[in-house]
Amino acid sequence: MELTDADLIARVLVDDDQHAFGELVRRHQSSVRGLLRQLTRTDVSLADDLAQETFIRVYKNIRSFRGEARFSTWLYRIAYNCFREDARKRKELVGVDEELLQAEHDPQTVDPGLKHDLMHALNLLPLHERTAVVLCCQNGLSHDEAARVLDIPLGTVKTNVLRGREKLKRTLAAWGPN
Amino acid sequence: MNAMIDDEILDRQLREATPYIDDDGFTARVMANLPVAQREPQWLRAMILLGLAILGSGIAYLLSGGFVREGVIQLSNFPIWLLLVFAFGCGLVVGAFAIIFAIRQTPEVRDLARLRF
Numbered sequence A: 001m002e003l004t005d006a007d008l009i010a011r012v013l014v015d016d017d018q019h020a021f022g023e024l025v026r027r028h029q030s031s032v033r034g035l036l037r038q039l040t041r042t043d044v045s046l047a048d049d050l051a052q053e054t055f056i057r058v059y060k061n062i063r064s065f066r067g068e069a070r071f072s073t074w075l076y077r078i079a080y081n082c083f084r085e086d087a088r089k090r091k092e093l094v095g096v097d098e099e100l101l102q103a104e105h106d107p108q109t110v111d112p113g114l115k116h117d118l119m120h121a122l123n124l125l126p127l128h129e130r131t132a133v134v135l136c137c138q139n140g141l142s143h144d145e146a147a148r149v150l151d152i153p154l155g156t157v158k159t160n161v162l163r164g165r166e167k168l169k170r171t172l173a174a175w176g177p178n
Numbered sequence B: 001m002n003a004m005i006d007d008e009i010l011d012r013q014l015r016e017a018t019p020y021i022d023d024d025g026f027t028a029r030v031m032a033n034l035p036v037a038q039r040e041p042q043w044l045r046a047m048i049l050l051g052l053a054i055l056g057s058g059i060a061y062l063l064s065g066g067f068v069r070e071g072v073i074q075l076s077n078f079p080i081w082l083l084l085v086f087a088f089g090c091g092l093v094v095g096a097f098a099i100i101f102a103i104r105q106t107p108e109v110r111d112l113a114r115l116r117f
Helices: A005-015 A018-039 A044-064 A071-089 A094-105 A118-123 A127-138 A143-150 A154-175 B007-016 B026-032 B042-063 B067-076 B080-105 B107-113
Strands: none
Touching: A005 A018, A005 A044, A005 A071, A018 A044, A018 A071, A018 A127, A018 B026, A044 A071, A044 B026, A071 A143, A118 A127, A118 A154, A118 B007, A127 A143, A127 A154, A127 B007, A143 A154, A154 B007, B042 B067
């Protein structure tokens, strides 16, 4: 019988069971590292460093997890905060993404070899839309859960997902055969 | 890809385009970097509890004005079978608490029994 996340968290809280925490890390490492790779534009090394920092923060603060939201939602929120703090340190502000988006949307700069690469299309989105799309469409979070993770209003999440999806569709359609 | 991609198809393709990332030693690196728990040693907790119990008993004895001593003398006049029943009852109660505490402290037993405390 496989233990639930709640069972594992209880073991960490009551018995300080590091094996249980290791199982939580094993379970969620792929989705957290995947999210951070999307946010860091596939900078694997940076994403893994941030993922490691995320899990260490989770361990330190696990007593503050109240179980009101899913564990994965709480985890993504910490991962997103780690990314934001790192981005602030590196002075990578959201505005930079907008400039990159403008540059990368220029048809002449798009690599024709990547026409059907959905992940590349995703990377063309500005940070706020990319994050919302990755959380809601890729990782299956509800709009409400994504709003908690990103600490922004629900309406903003919906708008970002809608705009992100539309841009992805347009990009993919433009890449398609004529 | 055509222009008429609906949300469901797009979401499915996004999910399928995301490969599972192999652990590849990641969990081990995280575990190696976890902070060491700052918990007081178990023997210290036991000694503090024992000390408090002895201190409390001593204070209670002094404040009782001989009441406890008289109680013990009266208890010694009870028939032996009654003392045995009393001791057995005390043992059962203490044993029951010990078992409950042991279950709470043993995750494997707790999961096996699916008990919620």
